[in-house]
Amino acid sequence: MFNDSDQVTSIADGWIARDEEVVWHGFTQMATYASNSPIIVERAEGRELIDVDGRRYLDAISSLWVTTLGHRVPELDAALRQQIDLVAHSTLLGNGNRTTIEFAEALAQVVPFEQPHFLFASDGAAAVEQALKIAFQFWTNQGITTRQSYLAFGGAYHGDTLGSLSVGAGGFGTEVFDPLRFRVLRAPSYEDPNCIEVACALIAEHAQELAAVIIEPLVQGAAGMQMRPAAEFAALGQACAEHDVLLICDEVATGFGRTGTMFASEQCGLRPDMMVIGKGITGGYLPLAATVANQRVYEAFLGEDLGERTLYHGHSYSGNPLAAAVGLAHLQLFDSLDVMSNVNQRAIQLQGLLQTHVEPLSVVQSIRQQGLMVGVELAPPEGAVRWGRKVTAESVNRGVLIRPLGDVMVLMPILTSTPEEITRMVLTLAASITAVAQAEQNRE
Ligand SMILES: *Cc1c(COP(=O)(O)O)cnc(C)c1O
Numbered sequence: 001m002f003n004d005s006d007q008v009t010s011i012a013d014g015w016i017a018r019d020e021e022v023v024w025h026g027f028t029q030m031a032t033y034a035s036n037s038p039i040i041v042e043r044a045e046g047r048e049l050i051d052v053d054g055r056r057y058l059d060a061i062s063s064l065w066v067t068t069l070g071h072r073v074p075e076l077d078a079a080l081r082q083q084i085d086l087v088a089h090s091t092l093l094g095n096g097n098r099t100t101i102e103f104a105e106a107l108a109q110v111v112p113f114e115q116p117h118f119l120f121a122s123d124g125a126a127a128v129e130q131a132l133k134i135a136f137q138f139w140t141n142q143g144i145t146t147r148q149s150y151l152a153f154g155g156a157y158h159g160d161t162l163g164s165l166s167v168g169a170g171g172f173g174t175e176v177f178d179p180l181r182f183r184v185l186r187a188p189s190y191e192d193p194n195c196i197e198v199a200c201a202l203i204a205e206h207a208q209e210l211a212a213v214i215i216e217p218l219v220q221g222a223a224g225m226q227m228r229p230a231a232e233f234a235a236l237g238q239a240c241a242e243h244d245v246l247l248i249c250d251e252v253a254t255g256f257g258r259t260g261t262m263f264a265s266e267q268c269g270l271r272p273d274m275m276v277i278g279k280g281i282t283g284g285y286l287p288l289a290a291t292v293a294n295q296r297v298y299e300a301f302l303g304e305d306l307g308e309r310t311l312y313h314g315h316s317y318s319g320n321p322l323a324a325a326v327g328l329a330h331l332q333l334f335d336s337l338d339v340m341s342n343v344n345q346r347a348i349q350l351q352g353l354l355q356t357h358v359e360p361l362s363v364v365q366s367i368r369q370q371g372l373m374v375g376v377e378l379a380p381p382e383g384a385v386r387w388g389r390k391v392t393a394e395s396v397n398r399g400v401l402i403r404p405l406g407d408v409m410v411l412m413p414i415l416t417s418t419p420e421e422i423t424r425m426v427l428t429l430a431a432s433i434t435a436v437a438q439a440e441q442n443r444e
Contacts, residue, residue, distance in 0.1 A: 011052045015040040027172065037393060039401065044071030047414045047421055049401060057401040060425045062412045064403065065221070067284030068256055069333060069416050076283055079329035083322050092120065092319040103324035106331045107290070111275060112265050115295040119311075120288065120319035124252035124278030125159025127289035128214075131248045131274045132163050133313055134293060134301075135212035138246065141300045141309045151202055151213045151245075155189030157222030158214065158250050158276075167214050169223075185210070190226035200239040207243035212273075214248040218264035218370055221253035224408035225368045225375025233268035246273040246297065252289065253373075256280030257334065257343050257415050260371035273297050281323075283330040288323035343415050346422050347371050350413070353426040361430065363387075363437045374411040376429065384440050394432035400425055409433070 016034050025033060039051045047070050048056045049063075059067065069076070083099060090097050104118045119134075121127040132150065139147040150167055157171075158164040165174060166181040169189065185206055187199035203213060217233060220226040240247040249272040254264035258280065261267050265275065274297060278289030303309030333339070347369070354367050358376055365379035380387040388404030395402050404410060411425055 012040050015052050036389070037396065039396065046070045046072070047417055055399070057396065057399055058421060058424060058428075059414060060395075060400050060402045060411055062414050063284055065253055065258075065412050066279045067414050068280045069283050069330070069337070069339065070414050071284075073283065073333070075329050075333055076285055076326050079325045080285065080322060083325035086321070088322055089317065089320050091316070093314050097319065097321050097324070099321040099328065100319040100324040103328040103331075104319075106328050107292075110262055110331065111277075111292050112263055112271060113275070113292060113294050115298075117293045117295075117298040118319075119291045119293065119313075120324075121291065121315050122287045122289060122317050122320070123159070124250075124276065124289050125161045125164045126315060127252070127276045127278055127291045128158045128164040128167070128250060129161050130291040130313060131214070131250075131276050132167065132212070134274065134291065134297060134311060135246045135248065137311065138297055138300045139211055141303075146208055147211045149183070149185060149206070149209045149211060151185040151187060151199065151206070151210055153187045153189060153195060153199065153215060153220070155191065155220045155223035155226055156214070156216060157220065158216075159252075172222075189223060190220050190228050191223075196228060196232045196236050200235055203236075203239040203243050203245055207245055210243075210245045212246035212248050213240055214250060217249050217251065217254060217268045217270055218259055219254055219373055221373065222405060224377065224405045225370075225373060225410065227368050227370055230264075230267040230269070233270055237268075237270045237272075240273075248272060248274045248276065250276045252276055252278040257340055258371055258373050258412075260340075260344055260347060262334075262340070264370075281330075282326045283333075285326045285330075286320070286323035287317075288320065288327060337416065339415050342417075343372055346413065346415075346417055346419070349419055350374065350411070350422050350426065353423060357426055357430040358433070361433055361437070363433060372411075372413050372415060372417075375405070376409040376411070376433075378407045378409065378433065380407060381440060387436060390436045390439075391429075391432045394435045395428055398428045398432060400428040402429070 020034050041049045042052045043050050047059055049059050050056050108116050119130055121130055152167040154169050156169045158168045162180055165177060167184055185202055187202055188195040218230060249265045251263050255277045265272055273294050275292040282288050301309050301311050351369055358364055359367055363378055365377045368375045378387050388407045391409055392402055392404050
């Protein structure tokens with residue numbers, strides 16, 4: 001890539017050039033990828049990522065919301081090595097795997113279900129897709145062919161496959177796919193204080209057409225950390241129960257301790273018919289997700305061998321034993337490290353620090369937080385562009401890795417973060433916002 005005359009200022013520059021040659025990055029404009037100073041990670045320690053030049057970055061977004069206990073957790077590493085000596089993968093289509101069974105049994109102890117059944121997939125979007133198909137066939141298996149629609153919320157994000165994109169509200173430049181999205185009933189977004197009330201009315205009015213309602217309980221993450229108070233959600237659960245519409249809780253972002261309870265549904269007083277889990281399920285180690293179904297949903301699929309009540313859906317790497325082994329060790333660690341108590345203490349600390357150092361900044365419009373899930377919404381002055389991007393660059397230069405959602409700065413600390421790391425994150429964010437606001441002022 002480089003002529004002898006080219007000045008290579010860092011090892012990273014060479015890697016970035018090789019990277020953009022062959023790797024197509026998701027949600028990334030490749031024409032400008034290199035000029036946005038990406039970091040090229042080589043290894044990690046605890047809550048820090050280390051790039052090819054040996055520079056360290058505090059991982060303040062949990063590697064896009066997946067990392068729970070940190071990087072290179074000795075117990076998780078050991079679980080992975082142990083499983084490798086047994087088998088890396090065997091199919092779940094028609095056969096079983098011992099480690100996957102043990103993992104499902106352990107998961108059954110923590111999900112808010114009485115008799116859960118787990119259909120594994122490899123990504124959140126695929127697990128959402130499974131939930132939508134299960135909801136649809138749940139009704140047709142009972143001879144009901146009128147319930148073919150879904151109710152979803154404005155601002156919703158459920159993943160990027162066509163089905164999950166359809167129940168999602170669009171945005172992020174996905175409008176181009178509108179002709180491919182199936183139609184759904186749409187309640188307002190969480191920004192509207194009446195959204196749940198409206199959703200309940202829609203459920204009552206359209207119950208006979210609805211297969212299911214899909215929600216992100218408590219927090220719409222990708223919408224820029226939009227939140228509703230937990231107490232509002234019980235009414236939605238009641239409306240679904242009253243009108244016999246299935247309730248799907250998408251906990252891909254909120255699951256595994258992120259919002260202060262193991263699952264956000266618990267705080268919301270919801271007992272979903274199905275739940276979708278992903279992201280934190282392996283502590284951020286390996287791609288795994290699952291659709292959780294209750295007994296009633298599961299039973300609607302029981303019937304004759306090769307019969308039409310069967311769910312004809314399954315993925316090649318479903319329930320991968322390496323991922324399951326890590327997931328199992330992860331659940332055990334969650335308990336033994338008392339992760340939830342750290343989440344709740346750090347959440348209180350984080351709230352106080354944000355109030356002191358970030359809220360007073362004139363360009364900060366609002367701060368939204370639930371557990372260790374934070375959105376700081378900026379209000380850039382007229383004509384200012386790409387502020388989220390600029391603040392991110394300032395922060396990365398200061399050794400704290402973040403990634404914004406538009407002009408909403410996201411903090412998603414790893415759940416085991418120390419008090420010092422939380423302080424460093426907030427002070428760095430405050431300094432980065434101040435630097436960008438200052439530069440803007442100087443330009444005027
Ligand atoms: C990230 C996310 C998904 C999609 O998960 P992938 O593993 O990225 O496919 C779905 N729903 C929610 C709420 C998410 O945050």
